[in-house]
Structure formats: structure tokens, C-alpha cells
Amino acid sequence: MASTPLTTHAPPRRRVRAVLSWLHLWVGLTVGIVFALCSLAGTVLVFHVDLLKLQHPQLAQHAPVADGRVLARLIERWGPEGMRSLDLPREDLPVWQAYFEDGHRQYFAPEDGALLLYRSHHDDVLMWLHEWHVELLGGKTGKEVLGVFGWTSLALVLIGLYLWWPRSGRYLAQLKVHAGPPVRRWLSWHRSSGVVLLPLLLLATVTGIGMVYGRGFQKVFVAAFGGENVKAPELPKDTASIDWTKAIAQARAALPDARLARVSVPDPDEGVVAFRAQANGEWHPVGRSTVSLSREGRVLQTVDATTHRLGLRMSQALYPLHVGAVGGTTMKWVTAVIGLLPAFLLVTGFLFWRRRRGHR
Template sequence: MTGSAPRPFSRRLRAVLSWLHLWVGLSVGVVFALVAITGTVLVFHTDLLRLQHPQLAQHAAVADGRVLAGLVERWRPEGLRSLDLPHDDLPVWQGYFEDGHRAYFAPEDGALLLYRSHEDDVLMWLHDWHTHLLGGETGEEVLGVFGWIALGLIVTGLYLWWPRRGQWLAHLKMHSGPPVRRWLSWHRSSGALLFPLLLLATLTGVGMVYSKGFQAVLVGAFGGDTVKPPKLAGEGTVDWPQVLRQADGALPRARLSRVSVPKSDDGVVSLRARADGEWHPVGRSTIAIAKAGSGVLQVNDATANKLGMRMSQAIFPLHVGAVGGSVMKWATAVVGLLPMFLLVTGFLFWRRRRGRR
């Protein structure tokens, strides 16, 4: 009945959840806030990279197979495992190496323009913290646990804020004083107003840590198949100009985005492409070409996948704000600041309330 006093069990549950929300938030919330705030910076990773190194943007975005051949020959012994093709946002070859560092090469002649690693580049360091807590696979596992705890904080926060009928506007109001009321109202109202975006960012972050499990659940519930690349033995060098030409024509209305460097005894070259309608910045469509350039072996258009697989492949672009243009990009950046705001206002509320006792 509306307006009746809460039952004893409800009061006890609320007291327990309020205590847990406060102390877990003031402890684990510190890590959650620091991870989230680095996410705000990383939303603009490419923009900041171009700002830091303007020489990267001073090229025409041309993917020449002959330059690619030279890059693979020169850098594969150094651990080169894949390359992003030049495109409008970053018109250079971006190489990914087995030890985690990246290198950038001129599209005209393959000259080395920039070398980056988490040890000497701020953005790479922030990326390593955001995805692995600077601790490799162990750090990623710990991050996953923190992610589940953060989801618990978000859900309990919503429960503790949830107003009775007719009191919605009153519960969303941010008060200027007294201090205890101010910090509590700012904490609750900001969390409630941005709850959907905060939940989305946190849930997709957890989904990236446990990507295989999330994909299995989504595919099992909504359908989809995992496409495995074909296996083919093959020695010798790759005819890279021919491979790029064949891959470019294999999937109409798609942009080739990334090429994997095959091992010496692997007869297949795997490429990624972004088809029209895909959210992922690199694309999840795949093309497999015979190493010698003799033909297309497999084409997978990600936009034709069943719902479960498409939902799984949407986790990353939703997390990084790659969906919805600049509005969603900025909204994702703002939400990354919210956990720090909630941590500070929660701490100030606790300190003020303690001071009044």
C-alpha cells in the first residue's frame, strides 16, 4: 500500500545494502573510478595520437601491396603480427607486434614514422591500465572481478535511490545545502540520471573481459555461428598486391581494414573488413585469401550474422562510443568521469555525516 511504513525486512535489507554500497564504493570504487577515467581519455585515442604526432596525418591513405610486402619482409622477424591499412582517420600503416608495442609506417615507402609501447607512451600506458591494470592476463582477470563488483554497486545504488510513486522529481533534485544533503543528492541524482549509460559502459566492459562466455550465452540464446578460418599449408612468399586486389573485390561495399601476417608454413592470409552497417571501427567481417594470391577461400559478411553473434560483436563498439556519431562519443566520455564524481560525492557525504555524529 502506497505510503505505508516499510516492513522490518525491507528496512534491514536497505540498511545492509546501504552499508555495503558505502564501504565497497569507497574501497573498490577507487579502482573503478581510475579505470573509468582512463576510458574517457581513450575514447579520443586516435584524435590525441594525431595531435601528439601530426606527421601521421600528413599522408594520402593509400594501401600499396608492394609497400605491404616490404613491411612484412622487414618487420615479421621483429614480431609483426598484423597491420591496419591506411584510412582517412589514420592514413598510415599501423603495425601490431607480439610484445604489445605498435609502430607506424609511411604509406608511400614504408618508412618508420613512430614507435610506441606502454613503457614510453602515455596513451599506451593508459590503455594497458584500462584493459589489464598493468598486470597482463592476471590483471585482466582482476579487472573482471572489479567489473562485477561495479555492476553490483550500480544496481544497489539504483535500488537505494528508487523513489515512491509521485516522488520522482523530488528524488532527482540536486540540493545546494546543507552539506550532507547536498553531497547525497548530487551522488544519487547524477547516478540515477546517467544510470543507463553507466550500466551500458560497465556491462560492455565486463563483456569484453569475458568475451567468450558472453558470446556463448548470446549465441546460444539468439543464434549465430563462429566462423573458423580455413586451414591450408603453404610455403613461400605472399603475393601481397594480388592478395589485396582479390580481398578488395571479395566483399562489395566494405573497406579492408586489417591484415594478419601469416606464419611461414601457413597458406592462408586472413583480413578484416568493415562492411556497410557495421559498428566495429575495424569491422568484424573476414576474408581469407590463398597465400599465393590464387583465389578467395572464404568470405564472412558480419552484417549477415544471426542476432546473437551480432550482439556479441556490438559489445566493443558500444563500450568505446563508436556507435551514434560524435554525440555518443562525447556521452561515453562524460560517463567515464561519473564514477570519480560518485566516489568523491560519496566520500564527502560519509565524512560530513560522520562529522555530525
């Protein structure tokens, strides 16, 4: 961040640079604070499941078995109280994870459906950080504000790149990190870290914006590269009971190479039973593949997300890229480190500005 005096007597290019430098400083010291705090929360959330099991070791003391009889009891007991979907037990979180309309989550033992844990952003720090990271604790309005901050942060990053850009042949010299004096040290640390890690910072920022404006991004990707969402089938209202053991077996048979990940809780008279699955090759940790069944267990539709055209696959890749679900443990740690970068840029930029002002 550099504060260059604005002057109407300087050449046009220098005036543009002065304006951009001023914006980079003062917008960075305001919007940059929110950007940094959101990113720090994201760093923690990369390890959400690991930290959850560390906080509540009882969640890891089970075999990851999805019993249809247990699922039936859970839906009968908790469906009327706002339970909308459940994640099936899996290796890294071997319990039923239920999502409720008001945003809270509950965790149930896979053996008998016993309630193990209740969490909401009011009483759980990880849930609170999640609400802050995705909507600034402000619901739909907070999410819209976060989107504006995201675009502004992207502009700051690009302005910083423009201000750093050296003359031809001086790129390595411009990347050199200096130990002193303080003004030069903070400026070189600020610039060099931002430029070296720029691709990853852009990836995190753009995918974050893309998640806020998911529909808009999907329209752009689909228009440019093809693909369209497959509409779920519709059936007349039906009150027949569901054999959940059969439903799970049928869904697995419909996508034999996929992992069943989530089931939606149907309304009492809804005719379609919907599962989400993670097919081989999918990046999304829950998967975007789907299986739709009738209440009697007849397969109505099977969608393998890996067969979608490029545009839709690009849209569906935004979330896994943002949370570090691609590339295994290495990418997970890289994503966590990138979450620290905005705070580092904020601090070094501020220290440079303060030191420089003190020398005037």
C-alpha cells in the same frame, strides 16, 4: 552512499537496507577508486587517435593508400621480429599501424614503409592508459582482477538504484538537486546524477565486463538469439611467395562494399592469408567481416558480419558500444562524459559520508 547502523532489532526490510547501505559505502570507497580510475582512463582513450595525431602530427601528413609493394617490404622486414598484424592506412589514421607480439606498436609511412613512430606502454602515456584500462597493468591476471572489479561495480550501481528507489509518486522529488546544506547537497548530487545517467553507466559497465568475459558472453548471446562463428579455412603448409598487391585487390573485390581494415601477417609456411574488413552497417571500427585467400590469391572464404544472426552480432557489438564507436561524434562525447561519472560518484559519496559523520 549512506552509512546506516546495522541492528538486529530493526524490521527485516530495514535490516536489508542497512546492510546494503553499508556495503554501498565501504565497497564503493575501495573498489570504487579502481573503477573511477579505469573509467577516467577510458575517457581519455575515447580520443586515442585524435590525441595520437596531436602528439605526432607526422602521422597525419600522408595519403591513405595501401600499397601492396610497401606491405610486402614491411612483412619481410618486421615479420621475423614479431609483427603479427597491420591496420591498413585509413582516412583518420593514414599510415600503416603494426601490432607486435610483445604489445608494442609501430607506424610506417604508406609511401615507402619508413618507420615513423615506435610506441609501447613503457614510453607512451596513451599506451600506458590503455594497458591500465584493459588489464590494470597486470597482464592476464590483471584482466581477471578487473573482471571481478567490474562485477562488483555493477552490483554497487544496482544497490545504489535500490537505495534511491522512492515510493510511488515521489520520483521527481527524489531527483531534485539541492544546493545545501552540504550533507543534503552531496547526497542529492550523488543520487540524481547516478539515476539520470544510469542507462549509460550500465551500458559502459556491462559492455566492459562483456569484453573481459567475451567468450562467456558470446555463448550466452548465441544460445539465446542464435549465430555461430565461422571457422577460417585451413590449407596445407605452403612457402609460395605472396603477391600482396594482388591479395589486396582480390580481398577488396570479394567484399566490394566493405573497407579493408587489417591484415594478419602469415607465418612463413602458412597457407591462408587473412584480412578483416568493416562492411557497411558494421559498428566495429575494424570490422568483424573477413576475407581469406590462398597464397596465390584465390579467394577461399568471404564472411560478411552483417549477415550473422542476432546473438553473434550482439556479442560483436560489445566493443564498439563500449568505446563510443556507434552514433558518431555525439556518442563519442557521451561516452567520454560517462567515463567521468564514476569519479564524480566516488567524490560526492565520500563528501556526503564525511559531512554526515561530522554531524553525529
